[in-house]
Amino acid sequence: MSDFNESLYFRDLNRYPTLTPQEEAVLLTIIKKNESEEIRNSALQRLIRGNLRFVVSVARKYQGRGLSLLDLINEGNLGLFKAAKRFDMEKDVKFISYAVWWIRQSIQKALFEQVGAVRIPPNKLALVNRFKRALVQNGGDYESTIALEEFASCERDIVEVMEKIVDISLDAPIGDDSSSGGDSVSTLMDVLGSEGNQEDELEREERRKLIQETLSSLPQREEEILRMFYGLDSIEDTTLKDIGEDLKLSRERVRQIKNKTLRKLQKSKENKEKLADFLES
Template sequence: MRQLKINKSITNRENASLDKYLTDIGREDLITADEEVRLAQRIREGDEVALNKLVKANLRFVVSVAKQYQNQGLSLPDLINEGNVGLIKAARRFDETRGFKFISYAVWWIRQSILQALAEQSRIVRLPLNQVGSINKIKKTISQLEQQFNRPPSDEEIAKYLETTEGKVNAAKQISNRSISIDAPISHEDDTSMVDFITSSDAVPSDDNLMKESLTQEIQRSLNTLTDKEKEVVNLYYGIGMNHGLTLDEIGDKFDLTRENMERHWPLFFMDIILERQEKTSTENTEKRRENKQ
């Protein structure tokens, strides 16, 4: 049997569109935190241009998140589309006065939109065996006709070959398209398949690094609102800036507390820190009032 050669514009149309989209969003300039603040203020006033700019500057992060949910029932373009919906929602709701970067806030909305779409996709009734057989027969017919015509056959041609209706062919193809083989080739030029693009557990995408860096900065900013003592306790317990966090025993030794006290009074320990700060503030205010009276 002669080797099938199908025009790239037909077989790789979706991949070509995705490649172009990724190239286009890669050209979008990232914006600074100050620009985010100004854009958020304009968005609240109904400025659609500002909304468009904030969204476009963060589209690449949606792709990074969407890649984490591949091979779960939706194609990557569909996952990106759903993530973009979440990004737009986040842009409309972003409150710049809280002091956090936009993407740190938007990631939650992006994930939620994708997860919701996957949940809806999973609500699929199992097909009877006779329908499964029909789908497999149509797939086999498509393969045979592709070899015969040297191109993908139309629904009309498939229906004529199987002596059925175009509607039944189209319905079967729609159901079949919900699943994607990770071994399917993505290009006629080589043997590369989708499985080759599944990220190793040890690999960290560059966009993920950017998001993690952003989140780290926001966490550090929050820690800076604490006293040195509070910050030290939080850093030790959660291992911030360290290879790993300390146990309650280790933290207890550092602050002269037994493990029993740490486990029983862990919340009170933080309360003591707060009360200590309040007492210090109260004392300072009292001293200031005395000085003013004098």
Template sequence: MAKKTTSKTTKTSVKKPVANSVAKKPVEKKASGGAVPKVKPKSVVAEIVEASHPEEINPSVEADKAYAVSSEELEIDDSPVEESKALAVSDTNKSIASTDPLAMYLNEIRRYKVLSREEEMALAKKYFESKDPHAAEALVKSNLRFVVKVAADYSKFGAKMIDLIQEGNVGLMHAVREFNPYKGARLITYAVWWIRGYIQEYLMRQYSMVRIGTTQNQRKLFYQLQKEKDALDAMGIEPNAALISSRLGIPEDEVRDMAMRMSGRDVSLDRPVDDEGTTSLGDLQKSRDDEPLDENLARLEQLEILREKIEEIRPELSERELIILDERILNDDPLTLQEIGEKHGITREAVRQMEARVLKKIKAKMDEAAD
């Protein structure tokens, strides 16, 4: 019997989890038979993230810093998790890794390399010429952070941020497939229209006031009905379905139906999209800053024509005029007249005159295209 007791005591001491007071519990006698039941030792399971691994510390906050998007905008639940007192973990140095899908996604894309302009252009040309899927993947991954920023502009419309990002990513992938790197623009300049367009289309599908926007007339009404009402109000005319129908060329019953649906909307058109309150969902109806996708794409096609015509006049330009074209007119970060003059040893006025000549040639090409 002594051997049996010694054996059990040794076995229990091997399993003691944290403190001696816990380890003594298994050797307490229970039943009258004198047998000591096997007790499974208690244990505390926790993943401690050390301060030496900054990429895993509070991913939602760190990701927000990386994209300049606040956690409030992204609606990330980053409330602290209660930790075991026995672990005595400091809130300032360690945290439990978040399992929020959005936080996990932001933490993941933060690991992707942001390409330099030269690297991006090289990959874009490679994909354009060979359709290499690896090149396309690298281009998409390097711009995923930008999609988050664009999606954040629409996050206050009530849709889930992760869904907006997903739609924006689809727009980004479409842009990568269609992008022509030889037109002179950067990928993101081209892609932003597709990213915004896909997100806007998603919002139109989500809300009851825009789910009906499936026909050409319905879409036109969604974007222009409020603008027409405002215009009539400004002229002192009472807006009515018959008048708006005449102005837009849309049947009166469709105008009335859209007006009724919008008056019973589940999301306010006045809800601000930015902290300054300068942009609202209703602004999507006004084709000034946030134009409908079709109008955005039409504008994009015009830019493509412009770039084609610019390429056509290149052989006609002098060496210095080409410098003006590339370093000032087409450059995303154009040099000033003074900077170009100092760089190439010419006066500021000479640079201005050459720029005027180049712009005049471009305009002439565009006029030919219009004819």
């Protein structure tokens, strides 16, 4: 999109004032409880317009990754719309804290789907982000001695994307035998592993469904913290500090809620079996 179109958008944005907490609560009540579809839709539009500036603030964090700012904003607005339709007022969480999850998801999904001709499956986004972060933290050099064993279970369907991201050969060495007592992985391809078969993919998909089902039974804030921290549903895994900023909580409070929730999940034998890999991570 052109700078001119962005200017028009921001000019129009000034027409929509931000909402007070009281105004927001009234609109949410109307959206969920009013019998008139016309009135509900009107309240929904007012709620969305009152939070458009917040979408802009989130979208700016993703500039320089392949989409224009206005495209990022448009994708974020789609996420905001989903959040407004799905929000549960009965849960102990602010609307904007809930909405940021959907805004980020929508933006990230669009970014990764439109990188060149390659589409990264949503369930692989968190993996790719950890991959990039691990390389950066180790100097961005594939010859660095780097612990990439965590990526050994991913399939080759994202190998091309990872190679595109780091612009290296996956057959290049990533360390020497002396770096870890002779047990180091010799290439990135070794680490990424071989192509998974169809049975493995079906098993992973079933496990993902079980995790979704279990987390959806949690209070909304606990569910949101785990989803953000572990990078579920195509969202980047998020640090405790960033989660705290989004939810207006301290890093320590987020850590406490996360750990308490995991302990609660582990008390159920059924949950422990369903989420074995997840809870051990």
